Structures are given as structure tokens and as C-alpha cells.
Amino acid sequence: MDRQPYVYTWGDNRRFNSYAGYFGRIFGGRVQKVSIDAGFTCPNRDGLLGKGGCTYCDNDSFNPSYCVPRKSVTEQIREGIEFHARRYRRADKFLAYFQAYSNTYAPLETLKKIYSEALEYPGVTGLVIGTRPDCIDSGKLDYLADLSKKYHIVLEYGVESCYDRTLKRINRKHDFECSRRAIEETAARGITTGMHLIFGLPGETVQEMLDEADIISGLPVNSVKFHQLQLLKNTEITKEYMRNPSDFHVFDVPEYIDFMTKIIEKLRPDIVVERIAGEVPPKFLAIPAWCSLRNDQLLSLFEKNLEIKNTWQGKMREL
Numbered sequence: 001m002d003r004q005p006y007v008y009t010w011g012d013n014r015r016f017n018s019y020a021g022y023f024g025r026i027f028g029g030r031v032q033k034v035s036i037d038a039g040f041t042c043p044n045r046d047g048l049l050g051k052g053g054c055t056y057c058d059n060d061s062f063n064p065s066y067c068v069p070r071k072s073v074t075e076q077i078r079e080g081i082e083f084h085a086r087r088y089r090r091a092d093k094f095l096a097y098f099q100a101y102s103n104t105y106a107p108l109e110t111l112k113k114i115y116s117e118a119l120e121y122p123g124v125t126g127l128v129i130g131t132r133p134d135c136i137d138s139g140k141l142d143y144l145a146d147l148s149k150k151y152h153i154v155l156e157y158g159v160e161s162c163y164d165r166t167l168k169r170i171n172r173k174h175d176f177e178c179s180r181r182a183i184e185e186t187a188a189r190g191i192t193t194g195m196h197l198i199f200g201l202p203g204e205t206v207q208e209m210l211d212e213a214d215i216i217s218g219l220p221v222n223s224v225k226f227h228q229l230q231l232l233k234n235t236e237i238t239k240e241y242m243r244n245p246s247d248f249h250v251f252d253v254p255e256y257i258d259f260m261t262k263i264i265e266k267l268r269p270d271i272v273v274e275r276i277a278g279e280v281p282p283k284f285l286a287i288p289a290w291c292s293l294r295n296d297q298l299l300s301l302f303e304k305n306l307e308i309k310n311t312w313q314g315k316m317r318e319l
């Protein structure tokens with residue numbers, strides 16, 4: 001009979017190191033992330049590095065309606081907590097999620113003011129800070145390392161691809177070495193380190209995408225968010241796709257589930273998998289994808305596939 005180490009490693013019956021299980025382990029219960037738009041911009045939009053941004057980017061597609069930078073951080077947290085309380089099970093612990101644009105792209109003093117306001121809100125036990133790997137420096141990292149002695153602090157880097165030719169093509173304006181350096185310097189300070197990766201970027205083969213599971217397993221990351229490429233309205237990448245669709249590998253649902261199963265088998269077992277796919281409101285999509293399958297439906301197809309194949313996260317690393 002196959003060994004099933006996941007039962008012992010993750011403390012739940014899942015075959016992968018899930019975000020829900022991770023929260024249960026570190027907080028002992030439900031924790032709600034509350035998104036905040038603190039009015040940051042991005043060096044790839046404000047002209048420092050460029051004005052056009054990454055070719056796939058449309059921040060409006062994932063920013064909840066209560067996130068408006070003209071409201072204070074405190075107001076956004078209050079409205080965010082009310083918003084979630086109306087829809088889901090009530091949580092009593094919250095993480096302030098700085099999601100839109102590059103949330104470390106400001107002088108340290110400004111960051112301190114914004115982050116402190118969030119941490120002062122009752123019930124907020126930490127911060128999740130999404131940013132670019134080139135928007136961090138030792139002063140900011142030292143400050144966050146200090147905060148993380150008292151709060152749950154996560155720095156989440158947009159890595160998107162491990163291949164420089166892809167990063168150039170999607171106009172990221174940084175290379176993979178920059179991501180590697182930021183991740184290593186963050187993890188070395190004991191700050192929880194996360195990353196995003198997109199599958200289906202132009203010019204990448206399925207094998208190259210699968211190889212990324214080994215590359216990121218070699219990085220000191222705590223968690224990863226996987227996204228399939230979503231072709232959004234009015235983005236450069238959608239125009240590129242219209243001109244040359246054969247340069248893109250567009251997954252359908254069964255293929256993506258199988259692909260993700262292979263990724264998970266190759267992934268280091270201690271890396272928490274925050275999500276296996278992205279989800280934006282259908283109105284933002286230029287090309288309707290997957291018949292509006294919701295993420296929870298996709299996740300249950302994925303878990304079923306792991307069961308059918310009797311496999312689990314990291315299985316291929318044990319062979």
C-alpha cells in the first residue's frame with residue numbers, strides 16, 4: 001500500500017498542504033483576510049520603470065467594491081469586516097490584506113503609518129502585503145521582520161514566471177533573479193514569504209511550466225498562489241492572444257486539473273498552496289473561461305483527481 005504522508009504532515013485529511021489547514025494550524029480557527037487599497041501605485045505604471053504595466057494587469061478585476069483608496073485604512077477594514085460577516089461565517093481574527101498594486105512602494109515612514117493603522121484595528125492579527133520583488137529593501141525588510149515578532153506578517157511577491165524571456169515578454173521589468181533575491185532576503189529574516197505564479201503565459205510550454213514546481217521548491221517560500229492566465233478586457237496580453245493564439249497554451253478544465261495534480265506532486269510538501277486558480281468576475285473577461293466555474297468547484301474537482309490518482313503533494317519528490 002502507498003504511504004500517505006499527508007495525513008501526518010498537515011493534520012487534516014487533505015492530500016495537499018491547503019491554506020485552510022494552515023490557518024487552522026497556526027490560528028486554531030477561522031481567520032478572514034480583509035482587502036485594503038491604500039492608494040499605492042506601481043513603478044511599472046507611474047513611469048519610474050514604465051507606464052503601461054504588465055501586459056495582463058487590470059487591478060480593478062480583483063479589488064472588492066469596499067476598497068477605495070479615498071477611504072481611510074480603518075474605514076476599509078470596518079467595511080470589509082461587515083461585508084464578510086454578511087456573507088460568510090463570522091471570524092474573530094483578521095488579516096489586513098494590502099492587495100492592489102505594489103504595497104511596499106513608498107518611503108518606509110509612509111509604510112509604517114499605513115501598516116500601524118491596520119494593526120491597531122481590533123481583531124487584526126497581521127498583514128498580508130502583496131508587492132513586486134523590486135519594491136523592497138533592507139530597511140523595509142528589517143522593519144517587517146521586527147513587526148513579525150508580534151504579528152503574522154506575510155510578504156507576497158508577484159513572481160509570475162521563472163523564465164526571463166517570459167518576464168520580458170509580459171513587461172514585468174524585473175528578472176527572475178530579482179524575485180529569487182527578494183524571497184531569500186525576506187525568508188532569511190524570518191518573515192513569512194509567499195509568491196504568485198501564472199500558468200499559460202505566452203511562449204511557455206507545458207513542460208516548462210511543470211519544471212517551475214521544481215524551481216520554486218528550491219526557494220525558501222512558505223506559500224504559493226497558482227493562477228491560470230486569464231485574458232482580461234482591454235489588456236495588452238489579450239490583444240497579443242488575438243493576434244497569435246498559437247503562442248499561448250490555454251488550458252481547459254480537465255487538462256488544468258491534471259496539470260495542477262502534476263504540479264502538486266512535484267511541489268515541496270511544506271509549501272502551503274493558497275490557491276490553485278484565479279477567479280475574476282466574468283464581466284472582466286475578454287474570453288469567457290471555464291463556463292464561470294467557481295474556485296470552490298474547481299478545488300473539489302482537483303481534490304477528487306488527487307484521490308482517484310492516489311497521489312499527494314510532494315509524492316514525486318519521494319521517489
Ligand code: SF4
Nearest residue numbers: 042044053054057101
Ligand atoms: S506589477 Fe502588479 S500592479 Fe504593477 S503593472 Fe504589474 S501586475 Fe500591475
